Structure formats: structure tokens, C-alpha cells
Amino acid sequence: MDKIGLFVCTGCEIGKAIDVDALEEAGRDKGAKQFVKHACLCNPEGVALIQKAIDGGEVDAVAIAACSNRAKVAEFSFDRTKTPVERIALREQVVWTHPGGEEDTQMLAADLVRMGVAKVGRMTLPKKLDDTLDDTVLVVGGGLAGLTAANAAAGMGHPVVLVEKGEQLGGYMAGLKDVLPETPPYDRLHSNTVAALVKEVEASKQIKVLTRGTIKSITGQPGMFEVSLEANGVAQSFKAGAIVQATGSRPYDATKLGHLGYGKSPNVLTAQELDAQLGAGALKRPSDGKLPGRVLFVQCAGSRDANHLPYCSSECCATTLRQVAAIHRDHPEIECAVVYKDMRAPGQLEHFYLAVQSKPNSLFARGTIDEVQVKGDGLCARVKDSILGDELQLDADLVVLAVGMCPNSADGEAIRQVRDAKARIAKNESEEQVRQGKETVDKLGHHEGTEILNLVYRQGPDLPVLRYAFPDSHYICFPYETRRTGVYAAGTVRAPMDAAQATEDGFGAAMKAVQCISAAKRSEAVHPRAGDIGVAEFFLQRCTQCKRCTEECPFGTLNEDVKGTPEYNPWRCRRCGICLGSCPERIISFPDYSVDAIATAIKAMEVPDETEEKPRILAFLCENDALPALDEAAARGMKWNPWIRVIPVRCLGAINTVWIADSLSSGVDGVLMLGCKSGDDYQCHYIRGSELCKTRMTNVRETLSRLTLEPERVQIHEIGRNEFARIPEIFDAFAETITSVGPNPYKGF
């Protein structure tokens, strides 16, 4: 871009606090061809001014030196496909946070202008992709969530292919006679309607149902997946735009619960086995086929238990309530005793809990059962820690174990590791490599053969899983996000849940799938940079096949060709820029965010030599949390050290270490990085950005010490969106550190 227009606003105290005219030189110095100042750039007149310059072709790139890029967004929303725009936050980063009229403040403003102008000069225009994209939604799994998703997607006007591995649709729910009440008065069982849903799906012209189906492979990307599978023994392949994985869950393996009598007596059942009896209307004691006199329900059988499932499956209490209600409807004389740790009947289920407990032959007691003993053809349990204060001996004819649920997921990353390890063993390059390979195979080998989606992705054939093998992202605000764009998990594979929740999940996942296709058709990114139209460009001639980008992309965007050269799939890409941060050859760029543009911005700042005693500090702030926190600190009138120059980044993971090197070699005294929390409770919206940044910077610090530069000069801080008060603290503390370690010896080189 060579016709940069610099538009400076003098409103909001800017004009009073700094010499705006002096900024013209700074701008022109970095290539601004036009300099315009206006008393209120965001009012219609100001905006028109800029629009006119663009339309008249006087400028082909715009730098707006006014307020933060988070303010007046609607007003300054010029067509980015035609004109790159850079916002320079004079208000938040200069006049609100530094004393007016001072030299340091003026220098700060000038630097920000130089950097902004330089940066926008290096921006390019996004290219619209014109792939032909497919509308089809592939739903994997024909249980309640899958059926609902298929129906919803069809209802939203999309063709659907529903793949079920079993003989028929309906999943676990198909076997149930009764379901929990979802409408008032919430005090009685409702009859199961999943059969009707199955009919509806099978009748739909838009839904193609494939039973006894297994997926052989899925290649490509959102909008253009190539699915090949085998259904009822027939191989077929088709295109799909997005995928819903609703593969459900399986009960926890009760054979691990021998201490609770499972396997020792035929009269110890799992809740699922009891459901089979109730579904068939044949409640009986397996040993003699008689009706039981007392049924004992053991809650949390293998759940909330460090030795089995540490988590709560959240529907077992409700399931037990449903089963007790069903038993009492048909046989009020049977006593149902429920022993629980905590009775979990959230929300309106409380009404149902009360209704079920009110029956004279239901018995709910808090306590724990360590052991169920077989006494002849009867059973006997000791209830410990009962609130009676004494132990309780409970004989029963039938014991029902409320076992938890395990997701039917496949650990894509583990499988990939095993495959790589085997490859390494086969290559047999070095003893060490073979040994490590064998170790991996021993540790993770069992994951092979669990494949579900068989994605042909460099990072593995299935959704990456997080804690307890559930493949969601563990977001609170964005629960459907997975780490494979265009693939959404729904139902009990995503998280433990009951039927009502699984239904909502089906609708929600369908929504996301449809949305992903729709976004691709507008060549826009999906969450979290929804609407971003810029895609990455790879200058492959310089690629050294180091594979860092393919390894580090949190979303499995990149595949590799045989040589290990990255293959970019724009519709898988979330535009986080972590690949850009990972690339030592600096060959990855986004139109408005590139190594070159930022590096140019860095070089554009003026670094006074050490005699002036004006240190310079570069601060990379994550635009998701740290930058908004800075804006809020500014709006609250907080002040901080004027040596600091802020550069917004998409994510800490999108910081290329070359920027650190550049700045230090150009005499910058210290580099700060402020981003989101990493670790188990990560808040990074790209999952691994902050974490990757940390590991990269440890390497950087090593380099520093080799260059005899103090490692303190480079610091990373995690900060939450609401921790605005920490911004001045961190800035000023770092400024002091820099003062104490002294000026960068490379100044002036």
C-alpha cells in the first residue's frame, strides 16, 4: 500500500494533550501521503471525510489515530476487502493514561503513529475464496442427540446423512418405556417419544439414514469434506459440509465393581440392565424369575470415585428416580431403597424427586455401601456413614448399580502418537528413537482401533479429547467448540447429561454445523474470529519442512505432504496466527497480520540512545483479554510509564520470536507479553496459544543469555479481562526492572 491516509482525531482531549500537528511528520516519515485532522472523527462528517478519501482513490490504506479499535467500531467499519484500516489508540494509550503536554507523552503518540502507519502500509487485501461448498450435514450416531441434530439440520434446509453403527435408530433411548417429565407438573413419568422421532427422521426426504455404518475416512475441510464409509456392507462416498458427532456413551464397566456384587450374583444388575427389564415390562429376580420384595439402588456405583470415574455422570440420580417411579406404578408393594451420597435432582427434577419419595414404599437414605454380599439367593449390604450414626444392614432381593457413563470418543491425538511411534520404529533410525517408539506404543497402543471419524488429519483421526476423554473444549461460553473446525460433538459423548439435555445438544450442534457451512460460503472464519475474511498465505518456496506449524496448530488445520510441507486448509483455519508465531522462516502471513507488518511497526518506533535515558519497552497484548483490560484501565483514568509501546496481537501464540529479536537488536530495552491463562483451566481462546508462547520464550531467554542479555528483559504475564487494575502495576513494575538492569547494550548498533 503506498497511498496511506493518516486521519487524526483531536476530540476526547487528544488535541489538548498532545501537539497533533507534530504527528504529521511522524506519519509522513513512515509513508503517509495524506494527513487529515478532525475535531470529532467519529461523527458523520469525520467518517464521511475518510470515506470520501477512499472512494476518491486518494488513499488505499487508512490509519485512524483516535480511539481504541474497540470503540466506534460501527462508525469506522470501512470495507476491509478494499482498504486496510489500522486504528491507533491515541485516546486510551496516550492522552487518558499520560500527562498532557509532556515530552514523553508526545514521543509516545508519535511512536504509535509511526508504528500504525508503517503497519498498515504492509497490510494486503484479503482474497475471497471461491470454492464450491457442500451443504450436507453428516451426523454420526443415531441416538437421541443424533436424531435431533439430523432433524434440526434438515429443518434448517440442509441435506443430512445420518450414520448409525447399529441395526436401527434410537440408541439407548429406544429401549425405554418411560422418560422423565420435562413439562409440568413434573411429578409423573412421561411416555417415551423417541420412536416418533425415529419415524420422522426416517420419513424425511432430506435425511439419508445409513445403518450398520462405519466411516472409513474423512478428508478435506468444512464445506468440502469427502466422506467414504461402509453401510450395510456397501461402500459409498459423498461430500459433506460439516459434521456432528453424536456417538453417545457406554455404561461404566460394572465388572470392575465386584465388591458391589456384580458378577457374583445374577441379582445384581446395572441400571441399564434394569432398564432392559422395565422396557420389556418384565421386572424380575434373574435367579428365580420372581418379583423382588426389596430393590436396593446403589447410587454413584463407580462414580465420584478416584478409583473408578472421578466425575459425576449427572443423570444416574434421575435415572434411579425414573426406575423407582416405574416400579411403583406397576408394583406399589415393592420396596425401593436408594442409598446415595448426594441426591442430585437439579432444577424442576426436584418436584419429581419429591413425588417419587412420597410413596410409602420408597426409601431414600444418604450413606455409602462398600460391599454387597451374596446371602443364598438374597443379597445383603451394609450402609456405612449413614446419618443414623449406626451401620445399617440392608437385605435385598435385587441390587441395582447406578453406574456412570463413559463417552464413546476416540483420542485422536493418542492414536496419532501411536502411528508416529510405529513409523519411527519401522524407520529404525536410532536405538533411542526405537526405544521411545516402543514406550509410546506400550502406553497408548490400546487407543488404536477405537477410531470413529477417521479424519485424514495430520494431528490424528478423531477429535482431540480433554479431561476424562470428553472431546469438547471445556469452554463455558462456547460449549460446542471442538478443536476440529466444522466438527461438533453433541449428547453424552460431549459431556455427561440426561435425555432433555441431549435433545438441546442435538439442536445446538446442528446450529453450529449449519452455521459453519454458512460462514464458509461467505468465506468467513468461525469462532472466535467469526467474520474474519483474511486467510493465511504460505510462501512455501522458503519452507524448510520443520513441521512446527502443522504440529502446533490447535485446530489441525494443516496437513503435510510426503516431504512434510504444510498443506493449508483455509476452512479449518480459525485465523489465530499460532502457525505464524511458530514459523522460523516467517513464511506465514495474514492480510492484516503478518510477521512483516508487525516487524515493520517495531522498526518504525524511535529508540533514543542510552544517553537520553529514555528506555523503550515493547508490550505485546492479546486482543482478547489484555487489550480490553488496558482500555478499561485507561477509561478509569489509570496512569502508567510512558516508555511502553503497545502492539496488539491475536494471541500470545501469534507472536513470532523474530519480533523479540528484532526489537532487542534495534535497541528496545525490554519486551512484555500480556495474554490469557494457560494450563488446565486455560482461558486462551485458541486453547494452546499462551502455553506455546511460554515454551517459545524459554528458548528466547536462553538465546538472550547467550547474547549476554539479561533474561528479565523478556517477560510474560497472564491477565484476565477483568484485571484492568493490574495493567499499570505490571507496566510500572517492568519499567523499574528495566531501569535496574540498565539500557540495552545493543542500542545504536
Place this chain on the structure above:
Amino acid sequence: MASGTALVPSSAARLEIYGRGGEASARCYQCATCSSVCELATEDHTFPRRQMLWTQWGLRDRLAGDPGIWLCHQCNDCTVRCPRDARPGDIMQVARGMAIEELAFPRFVGHLVGRARTTWVLLLGIPFLFWTLLVYLHNGLTPAAGGDWAYAEIVPHWMIYSVYFPTFFVLAGVPALVGASRAWKKWGEGRKRAGSFVTNLIAVLTEIVVHRRFGKCGVGKGRKWGHFFIFWGFILAAVTSGFLVVWLYAYDLELPLFSYRCPGAAGPTCHLPLDNWMKIMGNIGAVSLVLGGVLILINRLSPGQPAGKSMAFDNLLLAVVLLVIATGVGAEVGRLVLNPGVAMWIYIVHLSSVLCLFLSVPYSKFAHMVYRTLALVHERMVTAAKS
């Protein structure tokens, strides 16, 4: 396998307790709001939360053998605050009924009274027949001639006292004592008591006469006064009758207390005029009985009152008490205004209801006089033993 003996829940017992009027307790989810809002529960005797649990598990003996159920004064604060409408107050009431029945001596009488819903005809009928027969044998059930007559003309005082004293002190007293000692033994199991029984008893009685604990009740305040007046009414009635006896058999002695003499030589057939202090005492008693009775009735019948669900068992007691009061007053008034025939029959009903009352003391809710008093003593001594 866990060591030690374990409790074995009984479905039969649970259903029995539900059948006696405790079915709401099935709804209890053991939040313990009831115990924490109860002003009478103490650290050593928490109720009614445990009692709800014992009920659900059908631990009959624990429930009936618990002194806590006697410390409960049926305020029903618990029932009002219960988040699930499990009516803990009812369970305490049922438990007391079961306890009385179990401690009763001889047991079959206990069961007879315990099943008042079906047996009340017997319980009231037998005394009635008894008195009718007695009066018939004495004077062929002929009413007084009229004029200024006295009941003694129909039923001589010696007859009354020779019936009531033995019933009260033997037929009622002995079983009461046996029941009391059974309870005392049962409560003592595994519980250490300290201090002298007598001193603690005195302390408890002084507490009772002012109804101190009753005063702590939140929502059930109305019941305090009803109970208070009936309580004092009976005491006055008893004292009056006591004195009367002494006086009648020593009427011609010149005692400072008894300044009154019958006109002429009319002897024992004469009656006391209204201004006699003994008469006055008796009437104050009568009035306070009426007052109390009315208060309790109001409290029972008024809607929105948290009073526990009424059960045949304690309704019997209430009915008898009210009958005694009504016929007692009725007889007195009747002598002055009604025709002697009617008055006579009111009197006979009065006599038989009193008899029924005396007889059922150890078996009916009336037994709480004994057991609650005893429980209060027990509690004091347990607490003493702890500190």
C-alpha cells in the same frame, strides 16, 4: 466387612407408623431444618429430624424408646418450617402414642386405648354402665325430690370416693408407676445420669407449673394457654375434692379451716353454698378448665393453625376431658335450673367420664403427665452427667 452389629430396617414397622398418621414423613429429605428451628431440642436430645429417619427405616424401638419424643411439646414450629411438608410434628405425636402403648401395664389395656379409634365405645361405655348400675342398686335411679336438693341424695359421697380412690390410686396409679419405671430403665440404657432424682424432680415440677418450655414455642403459642388452664383446672378440682373428703368426714369438728356447718342436723346431705371458699376454689378450677378446653378447641379447629393432624388416640383424651368439664359444669348448673331427672343423668355421665379419665390415665395421652415429667428429669440428669 464392617464390624459390629448393624441396625436392620423394618418395612412393616415403617408402614405401621405411616398408618398411625406419620405417612408424610416419607417426604423427608433429612435437611434438619426441623431440629434447628425446634426451641426445645437440646444438644443431647435432638429432634425431630432423627425421629423422621427412624420412621423411614422403621426403627420402631428407637422411636418409641426415645426420651426426646417427650421433650417435644408439639409446638409444630418444625411442621411449619419443613421445606417438604413432611410434618415432623405428627411423627412426634405418633411416637408418643406408640411409646405409651408399649410401656403400658398391662399391655392389652394399652393396645385397647391405643386403638381408641375403634375401642372408644368400650372405654366410655363400661364406666357409664358401671355407674348406672351402681346408682340403680343404691336408689333405683330415682331423681331427687327437687327443691333445694343435693347430688348426695342420689349418689352419696362415700360411694363416689370408695369408687374413685381405689381406681385412681390402684387401677391408675400402679400401671402408671410400672410404665414410669419401664421408661426410666429403657432411657437409662447406655446413658449416664447424675444427680438426685428428687431434687431434679422438684426443679422440673417448678418448671412445669409455669409452663416454661411451652413458652418457647413459636407458632403454637395458643396451645400453651389452653394447656395451662386445663392443667391448673385439674389441680384445683383435685385439691377441692381432696379437701371435701376431709371435711365431710370431719364436718362437725371445729377446725379453723372449716368455719362452715350444715344448717340444723341435716348432716352429710347438705351442700355448700356458692360463697364458700372451697366452692369458690372448685369453681375457679371449673372455669379455668372450661377456658382451657375452649382455647384448645379453637386452636384445633381454626384453619391455618399448624397443630399436628389430630389422631383418634389423643382425640379420645380431649373428648373425655371436654366431657368431664361439660358434664361437671352442667351438673352444677343443672342442679339449680334443670329438672332433677335430667340433672341426675348429667351427673351420672359426669361420674362415668371422670372414671374413664382416671382409668385411662396411664394408657391415654394423659400419660404424658408421667412420661414428660420423667423425661425432663432424665434430661437434666443426663446433662448433669456430661458436665
Place this chain on the structure above:
Amino acid sequence: MSQPLMIVGAGIAGVTSAAEAAEAGREVILVEKDPSVGGRVLRSHHYFPKMCPPSCGMEINTRRLENNPRVTVKVRTTVKRAEPVGKGWRVTLERQPDYVNQNCTACGECSKVCPAKVPDPFNLKLSEVPAIRLPHGEAWPRRFVLDRTACPAGCTKCVEVCTYKAIDLDAKPTEETVEVSAVVLATGWRPYAKEKLVELGGGLYPDVIANVELERLTAPAGPTGGKILRPSNGQAPKKVAFVQCAGSRDRNHLPYCSAVCCLASLKQATYVKNQIPDAEVTIYYIDRRTPGRNEDVLTKTTALEGVRLVKGKVGKVTRRDDGTLALRVEDVDRGQLLEATADLVVLATGMVPNLADGALFGVERDPDGFGLDDLSRGLFVAGVARRPEDVAASVRDATGAAAKAIVAAGRSA
């Protein structure tokens, strides 16, 4: 292209429904009665289980709304009338007067000169703000708002100081009528009033606070700058008691379980421990309801030294002469009646659906006031307006509701 969808309520559920539908290419009108979006969640300090600030997700969500040309956000606007038309709805919206118009740059000069102070609704009235102000630090849309009722007679200070002609003290309410194809009600909830819990000291003693108030006391932007202090004396509490099911699972108050209070209290226990490491925290509960993987929150928090969980519902809270609070409760596991003390009592009050006040769009409601979907009329309910649930569940349902609305709209088109 069918008519737009209407989402009523711009809390986390409404914002989600709107953004999800709009990103799927639908026109959406998002209606919010407050001057900015975010609803209840922005009043929370952290979310469980990851203990992250709600403003983080809301930052992204507001960007989604802001950058999406298909979303129209109408704040300070309420639904005045709604009648079914064909298979959709004709809705009359009423917008409160624009005392501050779109010229506002949020520069803040007006607040500096404003003489009137009002209780800050964002901080649950625990602090005061100028009558003209930014609704709160994270407010979007980023425009000031004026509480006109608080203006001193004839005061025009703000008008004089505003160089952008953004303030019009004579602005009038406006009305408009729109036709929409389907509606999602995400009208959210309000906390059950602690004043209704007199027996627990609610409204009687300043040191008996509601869980939502503790969120504000912990938030950096809250009335105490994020310090947990006893309202009575401004001292940091040493003993904090959490009373679970304060008015929930109780036929005398709310018969249902609000589904989030257990986790909220466990989360808040960590607030206290982080700020006051030597504080004793006790949580009195009936059942510990931490379903799913949120079980980890229970495990982690109970492992903290100085955090105790006691089964037993508190029956009564009274104040001692020394100003501390006495809680009467039975420790059910030990069968002991306790007279526990605390210098700060937090009532884990439940959630009351705002729909309980009245059925917008004539939506069918259950006896507790929660709304029910009505496919035939293209009327759907999301978030806590539908059922008591946490944020993740609200977002899940709201995303689903967007799909339902689009399906219904498709049928009506």
C-alpha cells in the same frame, strides 16, 4: 429470505442465540431492556469451573454482535405488544428516551460534572454512581446512560460540557413495530429476595448477604474494588458461612432446585480463601449438587484447608451482642445441634425467572414461572427463562433455541 428472528433479552443466553443465528446468515433483532448487553453474567466475578471472568467470553460475544451486519441490537427497549401474524409475530417495541444519543464518544466529561448520585444498579445498589455515566466498565454498546429521574431541577451541566451534542434532556420515548418470523425469549432471572428469608437474617443484618452480592464484593470493578469486607464494619471476615438452599427446594419459598447455588458457593469459598487465606469457611448444605465434571470443583474446594462442608440446613440466624452472627443448625452426619458462629453469612439464594412476573408473548409457563417452548407459534425459551441452569447449559440451550427458531421461521416462510 424470511423475516428476521427476534431475541428478547441480551444476557448470555440471548446474546448467544442472536450471534449463533446471525452467523448462520439470519437477520436478527436483539431486544434488551438495560442500556448494555451481558445481563446477570457480567455481574459475576468468575465462572465455575474454570474460575474465569465472564467479561472474557462476553468480549468475544459483543464483537460477534458488533461485527455482524445481520444483527440489530436494541437496548433500553422493551416489548410493549406482540400479536401473532400468520405464522410469525408483529411486535411493538418501546425504547426509553435517548437522553444520550449515538454522538456519545464515552469520553466521560459529563460524569465529571454531574451533581446527582444514584445507587449503581450494576453493583446491585451496593455503591453510588453519577446519574449520567457509562453503565459499567465493560458496557457494550459503549454509550453513556442518564438516569433522568435523578437530575436536579433545571440542571444542564452535562449538556453544557458535552462537545459532541450527545445529550438531549428532552428526548422522548419512541415506539416501533416490527414483524418477525420466530421469537426466542431469553429474559433471564433475578435472585430470590434475601428479605424473604428473615429467619436467616436476610434484610435484618448487614453481614447476611446474598451470593450475588458476594460476586460484586469480589469483582475488581465492584463497590469494594474487589475486597471481601463485612458490610457492617468494613473489616475482612475471618469466619464465613454459606447457607445453601436459602429459599430453594422449599415449599415455603421456591420449590425447585436452582441448580447452580452449590457450585456458586464452592466457587465463592475459593474467593474467600484466595483473599483471606486463614479464613474459616463452612458450607451448610442439604445435598452437594455438582453434576458432571463440575464434581472437580467439589473435590478441589473441599481439599482446601479451612473449608468445611456440613450437611444440615441452617434454621435460624441471629446476631450476637459482639456483632457476630449465630447460626442454629444440626450437623446431620454427627447428629449434633450446633450454635455456629460467623462474621459473614452468605445466603445461597436461588433464581427466579423474570417470566414469573408476566408471560411475554403469552408464552406458556410452568407453576414456577419458567417458560415452555411453543413450536406452533414459533416461540421458544432459552437460558434460565426456561429452566434453572448454569452458564454453559444456558449457552447450550440458547444455541439450540436459535436452531429451533430458524426451523420454525423456515416453516413460516
